Amino acid sequence: NMTAGSVDYRENIEYECSKLPYKLEVFTGVCMGISLCGLVDNGIIMWFLGFHVKQNPFTIYTLHLAVADFSLLLLFFLLLLAVLTLTAICSYLYNFISHYIDFLVLVEFLCHFFDLVSLGLLTALSVEQCISVL
Numbered sequence: 850n851m852t853a854g855s856v857d858y859r860e861n862i863e864y865e866c867s868k869l870p871y872k873l874e875v876f877t878g879v880c881m882g883i884s885l886c887g888l889v890d891n892g893i894i895m896w897f898l899g900f901h902v903k904q905n906p907f908t909i910y911t912l913h914l915a916v917a918d919f920s921l922l923l924l925f926f927l928l929l930l931a932v933l934t935l936t937a938i939c940s941y942l943y944n945f946i947s948h949y950i951d952f953l954v955l956v957e958f959l960c961h962f963f964d965l966v967s968l969g970l971l972t973a974l975s976v977e978q979c980i981s982v983l
Contacts, residue, residue, distance in 0.1 A: 874936075877929050884926040891919040910974040917970060921963040928956045 898912040935949060 874933070877933055881926060881929050881933075884922045884929070887922045888919060888926065891915045891922065895919060906977060907974070910970060910977065914967060914970045914974065917963050917967040921960060921967060924956050924960045924963065928953070928960065931956070 894915040895912060898908050898915065902908050931949065931952060
């Protein structure tokens with residue numbers, strides 16, 4: 850509507866639903882299965898180290914590492930689920946595209962954050978064990 854001084858870009862932009870190739874859908878499903886197994890494994894480790902093992906510095910490091918890995922796998926699973934959901938029913942989600950993009954940005958940031966936390970904890974655990982050996 851140029852007479853009012855504003856332009857409605859929504860009618861000019863055609864959003865086409867993208868369909869994932871079959872191989873990529875299978876790969877995404879396998880990744881989701883692996884992340885679910887990792888979630889269960891890290892949950893067991895958190896439960897075992899949090900409630901059944903005497904606390905010392907090494908178990909605390911390992912517990913925090915399991916929490917960081919659990920969080921990373923959960924976010925990775927949610928990211929894959931969001932991608933599959935968008936490709937499966939994207940015609941219904943046209944009005945939620947901006948929220949979807951915001952969700953992706955937040956999840957990607959948190960994935961990077963928990964990945965760096967996990968690497969930092971692995972480094973601290975390795976240094977602590979090297980110092981204890983020396």
